[in-house]
Amino acid sequence: MAPSQLDATSPIRVGILGAGEVSQVVHLPTLAYLSQSYKVTAICDVSREAVAHAQAKFHIAFGCHDSAELCAREDVDLVVVASADEFHAIHAVQAADKGKHVLIEKPMTLTREDARLVEEARKRNGVHISVGYMRRYTSVWARFLDLVADSGPIQYAVVRDLGGPNSTFVSQSGTDPKYFTDIAPQDVEAKRSETQRIARTAPGKTRSKDARLHKIFRLLGSLGSHDLSCMRHVFGGLPKECRAAFASQSGDFIAAQFVYGQEGEDDFAVNYETGIHAIGLFDAFIEVFCRDRIVKIKYDTPYVKGLPITITVRENSGVDGRGFDEKVIRPTFVDAYTAEFLRLEKALRAGAKVTEEHPSDAVKDLDVFDMILDKL
Known part of the structure; x- marks a missing residue:
């Protein structure tokens, strides 16, 4: 699927997979501070209580418990994969196959086969996939x-x-x-x-x-x-x-x-x-x-x-x-997390391919x- 087309001036619309500690402590507050650059439009987690809490606290319009549902939404340009490490590849491929750009929390994957699937999804869909090595x-x-x-x-x-x-x-x-x-x-x-x-x-x-x-x-x-x-x-x-x-x-x-x-x-x-x-x-x-x-x-x-x-x-x-x-x-x-999202915004808006953070490097x-x- 063709990648999401980003509006030149509107905030990048973000869907977050995972409403656990790293999202609550790092990603959601950081994206809220960067409101001119990003807007979180959807959040997903296997815990219904976690989704409800994140929606209320961070004013997120849509919440769900099925990653495929979030990845298919038209109001999502970028999917942040902050789910359990075991699901990073599954969720990254789901998002890429729906034309979404992806930021994967580290580790990208824990097997070479999963890494290959992520890299193939990036190439197949022409999307930007980077890994959250924020340093x-x-x-x-x-x-x-x-x-x-x-x-x-x-x-x-x-x-x-x-x-x-x-x-x-x-x-x-x-x-x-x-x-x-x-x-x-x-x-x-x-x-x-x-x-x-x-x-x-x-x-x-x-x-x-x-x-x-x-x-x-x-x-x-x-x-x-x-x-x-x-x-x-x-x-x-x-x-x-x-x-x-x-x-x-x-x-x-x-x-x-x-x-x-x-x-x-x-x-x-x-x-x-x-x-x-x-x-x-x-x-x-x-x-x-x-x-x-x-x-x-x-x-x-x-x-x-x-x-x-x-x-x-x-x-x-x-x-x-x-x-x-x-x-x-x-x-x-x-x-470092703020710098990570600012650099990602610049890359996404310019259509840049930041090769050092591609899956082929992270593997x-x-x-x-x-x-x-x-x-x-």
């Missing part, structure tokens, strides 16, 4: 990439994302989300069935019956995917190899060492670590060591608006090179998952 969309990220490129050959890097419980940050976000459990047995069974299908067809070792490996795989697909996507972006694609990996027995912490290197330059190590703990601390950064400069981008929790993403530059100074300068750069207070995260899992 890539910010002006701060672009500044960081420029600084790294300008700093000479990389010698070493650290990629970290260790997070406390989301509830700590969400409870202080001012968004007051509500949680509902009125899910019909057939919907519970549908999710269980999709979870089992993914377990049978997921990459590498996750096809085993080891529950710990499945938990590690799902952690990589959730919290870990943000950082692995950024890692690929800043260091030039997939690593040459994963030299070693470790996961705690609980499956809550993962560490890995990757090897990167450009032609004509020495290889360098990227130490990656991610995990979930019980302390109210969000510790996420990428730090790149070059010969005369260290560049670090640091993220705070995305659930509280206005917390800036910063870049710290440390380097030698003075005519003899024995001095030391440290500079903190804060280009903007615009949060490469599964290759990195494979590298880690194969070393466990």
Whole structure:
């Protein structure tokens, strides 16, 4: 089906699949702030109570419980897929086949076959499909990439994302989300069935019956995917190899060492670590060591608006090179999710194809998952 034709001046009409925490805390408030650019016209969830709550709180005219019904609506130009990870591919393909543009929350999919279906739907329908790796969309990220490129050959890097419980940050976000459990047995069974299908067809070792490996795989697909996507972006694609990996027995912490290197330059190590703990601390950064400069981008929790993403530059100074300068750069207070939607609006109105966020890029995260899992 031909893609939706966007009015040059009217807000882009949005249908949201999923009325859970991320929609209530992030997407719906952000789109409400961007009322000149977007208007949420429809919302869908398997919980009737969640739909009713979102409609009342965010003044959404239409609510339903069938994703196909939302995707078929004429008053929807863009579908935001914020449903359970298991349904991302199903919902993205449904939307694309109705000519809707699509923003998929991360992870795009958890199997290569699902990723292939999403990419084929994008090509078949000529729609824009991007993945919600919001950190890539910010002006701060672009500044960081420029600084790294300008700093000479990389010698070493650290990629970290260790997070406390989301509830700590969400409870202080001012968004007051509500949680509902009125899910019909057939919907519970549908999710269980999709979870089992993914377990049978997921990459590498996750096809085993080891529950710990499945938990590690799902952690990589959730919290870990943000950082692995950024890692690929800043260091030039997939690593040459994963030299070693470790996961705690609980499956809550993962560490890995990757090897990167450009032609004509020495290889360098990227130490990656991610995990979930019980302390109210969000510790996420990428730090790149070059010969005369260290560049670090640091993220705070995305659930509280206005917390800036910063870049710290440390380097030698003075005519003899024995001095030391440290500079903190804060280009903007615009949060990553707002930047994501503003960039998406620009791309949709211009008919641009932002290749770095296409499904064909996002599926490469599964290759990195494979590298880690194969070393466990």
